[in-house]
Amino acid sequence: MDLKLCHITKRFRKRTVLKDINFDVGPRELVSIVGPSGVGKTTLLKIIAQLDKPDHGEVVFSRPPTRAHPVIIVFQDYVLFPSMTVRDNIGFGLNARHLGKNEIRKQVEQMLVYFQLTEQGDQYPAQLSAGQSQRVAIARAMIVSPAVLLLDEPFANLDRNLKMETARFIRKTQQEFGIPTISVTHDLEEAFAMSDRIGILLDKRLQQFDTPRKVYFNSASLDVAKFLGPVNIIPEHQFALFQIAGKGSEQILARPENLAIHPGRDGPGRIREKAFAGHYTAYTISIGNHTYTAYSHDDRYQTGQQVTLKLTSL
Amino acid sequence: MSWTIKHCLRLSPLILPYLVLFCGGVFLTVCQSFGILTPLPHEGGALDAYAKLLADPAFFASFFFSLGVAAVSALLAVITGTILAYRVWQLPRQLATASLVYKIPLILPHISVAFVILIFWSPSGIVASVAHWLGVIQTLHDFPNLLYSGWGIGMILAYTLKGTPFSMLLVMALLFRFDVRQIQTATMLGASGLRIFFTIVLPRLAPALHTGFIILFLYSFGAFDIPYVLSESRPGMLSIHVYNLYFKHDLARRPEAMAILVIMFCFAVLFIIAYSKIVNRLESGVRKL
Structure with missing residues (x-):
């Protein structure tokens, strides 16, 4: 049936x-x-x-x-x-x-x-x-x-x-x-x-x-x-910062769990906020005039720290 | 002023009429049935009136006749009212509003309903005339004597006509709160309309049906107005028996009239207790939502 x-x-x-x-x-x-x-x-x-x-x-x-x-x-x-x-x-x-x-x-x-x-x-x-x-x-x-x-x-x-x-x-x-x-x-x-x-x-x-x-x-x-949950909008001009190769779309939607945080002094992003959420930590990161949310199991990153965000998978 | 007195004073608008009218009336009736506080000095024992009644076959005939008329009419009114209410509830909303016409008999006095039955069902009434006009009967005398057949049919019809909208009103109040999804679920599960009515709807209506039956039964059992117009002399309704003893015989028989009233009152109380216990036993364990 x-x-x-x-x-x-x-x-x-x-x-x-x-x-x-x-x-x-x-x-x-x-x-x-x-x-x-x-x-x-x-x-x-x-x-x-x-x-x-x-x-x-x-x-x-x-x-x-x-x-x-x-x-x-x-x-x-x-x-x-x-x-x-x-x-x-x-x-x-x-x-x-x-x-x-x-x-x-x-x-x-x-x-x-x-x-x-x-x-x-x-x-x-x-x-x-x-x-x-x-x-x-x-x-x-x-x-x-x-x-x-x-x-x-x-x-x-x-x-x-x-x-x-x-x-x-x-x-x-x-x-x-x-x-x-x-x-x-x-x-x-x-x-x-x-x-x-x-x-x-x-x-x-x-x-x-x-x-x-x-x-x-x-x-x-x-x-x-x-509707399905928090989502980041990555504009085309920041694709390179996220190491996104493909072009052709104006923006990419990425879930917080799809953004991996890599600490580094020359990173384009800065951690603005950090919130404990149980089985992960939610980080608010600004790159240029855009703000992103990333979830990580790693709780070591500190507010103000320079980081790079990478899109892991879609 | 103590707490109890203060609250009694606040409740006095309720308590005073109850004490004076109800308790006072019952007390006086009981006293007079024992031959105390009667208009004429009572000669004989305190239980003479009861002894006379219990030895009188006419009293028992009257008692059981009243019981039968009350039970049949209350049952018919509850059954008819329930079925009609269920049908009205199932109507589309626009029609259901129009069907409020069922409430009209509620505002008619009982005596009017008695005359309505008389006008329709007497040998010279409307039904007989129509039957004669249609050629069903040759003369009006051929029409069966329904009202005075010895079975109390006229009173049963009148009480049923008057009680049906009352039952409908009680049932409708429950039906308006009834979750229609229960019927939808039962239908989806393959139940027929009859099964849904008897197994899903009726148990939910049971409290209204029991209350309606008790009220209608006890009212019909003791009421005077409809029997005064439609009752027969043998056997007569108890209320007519009391009326005759009170007004149409000498004052020496006042204790008998009062004894009948006391017996009727005791019966009503026992009936309510027994009925409630039976219903509770039948529904034991059932804890409805």
């Missing part, structure tokens, strides 16, 4: 929310659409799930979803059924398919084990943590073998230290169940960690759709680059 979004445009009254969105998701692929809050990510998911209709364009499935294999959204706050236990929540889709009680029990138990929810089986949603609720919601969706799984802000309600762990868990689960998955999020690190491809939704349009590495290191525009 794969799907393709063709020229999706959506307006609310006169305001255009999504404009000419095109991308495709392959079978067994996990795609993340990232963008700031309010950019229309959830609307896009609702259109794919056929809970909302686009004003223009269409979503084409290689095999149209059916009642047996539907498209399922796991909403941001999971929307578990509050009057049902975890077990009943997970088995809801199978009950709706009129499967036998023994079959339902067997499949639910397997899910409880896989999602590490065995102890919570008889609890109600109000008794669960956010992480457990999310696992119940994903298990409830996975048990019916959905055609496509849609995750709406899967990290929004989780503690900081749980987010990356959850991203890895989602990736592992998605690979094991082999279900094409689209996640919309504004948590960039987690999206990078779990996705095969990433789409950047900015200003109503999908600005770039590529692998995480390409999107991050070869951003299609300055806006995309800035």
Whole structure:
């Protein structure tokens, strides 16, 4: 199963929310659409799930979803059924398919084990943590073998230290169940960690759709680059100072981690600021009338020190 | 001035009417049912009125008839109100606004609703006339005597008509706060409309349904206005029985009238306690969001 979004445009009254969105998701692929809050990510998911209709364009499935294999959204706050236990929540889709009680029990138990929810089986949603609720919601969706799984802000309600762990868990689960998955999020690190491809939704349009590495290191525009994190703009006349050979572009965008600091008295740059940031140190370096940010694991450089910056890789 | 007195004074606008009107009224009723503080000196034992009632088959017939009318009408009103409210909630926003017309029967007095039922369903009423005009019945006498059939159908219809919008109002209040994504999720998971209603929506509405049922049941059980217009004499509603004993018999029977009121009051209290306990037991463990 794969799907393709063709020229999706959506307006609310006169305001255009999504404009000419095109991308495709392959079978067994996990795609993340990232963008700031309010950019229309959830609307896009609702259109794919056929809970909302686009004003223009269409979503084409290689095999149209059916009642047996539907498209399922796991909403941001999971929307578990509050009057049902975890077990009943997970088995809801199978009950709706009129499967036998023994079959339902067997499949639910397997899910409880896989999602590490065995102890919570008889609890109600109000008794669960956010992480457990999310696992119940994903298990409830996975048990019916959905055609496509849609995750709406899967990290929004989780503690900081749980987010990356959850991203890895989602990736592992998605690979094991082999279900094409689209996640919309504004948590960039987690999206990078779990996705095969990433789409950047900015200003109503999908600005770039590529692998995480390409999107991050070869951003299609300055806006995309800035959205994904700090970025340095190296103008053409300073290319030589950075030992950049190629010409032909007016400027090069470089991430702070792509700039290597080399101390030297004849270096063109001077360290203006130094800030400890945990697993690296952020240096603010001025060259001519331009200011650059470079990350280094080396904490020895001092403010005022002369340095040279080199572009390591893109 | 102590803390307690200060707070009692501040609460006096609430406490005084409760003490004087409610507690005072109950106290006087209980006293008179025992033959104390009656207009005429009471001759006989304190429990004579209760003994007489409990030995009277007509009292039990009346009690169970009132119970039946109240239970059936409250149940019908809650069921109809819930289904209608759910349908109204599903309407597009523009139509849902127009459907506020359902609130109109709420402002009608009970006595008006009784006359509406009388005008529509009596043997010479509108329904009979239409049936006659359509040729369904040959004469008006062929129309079944629904209102005075001995089953309390007229009262049940009136209480249902009056109680339905009340149930709708309670249910709508919960539905407006209901997360529509629960229905979307259940639909995506393959559930039918009926399954969604019974397994997702209804459990969320349960508090409103229980409250609505208790209020409507107890009101219908003890109300006087609709039975006065639509009730039959045998078996009659308890409220009519009390009225007759109070106004149409001599003062010596006042303790019996009061004893019926005390029994009705005790029944109402026991009913609420028993109902709440049963509901709590059925929902034990369920901690809704």
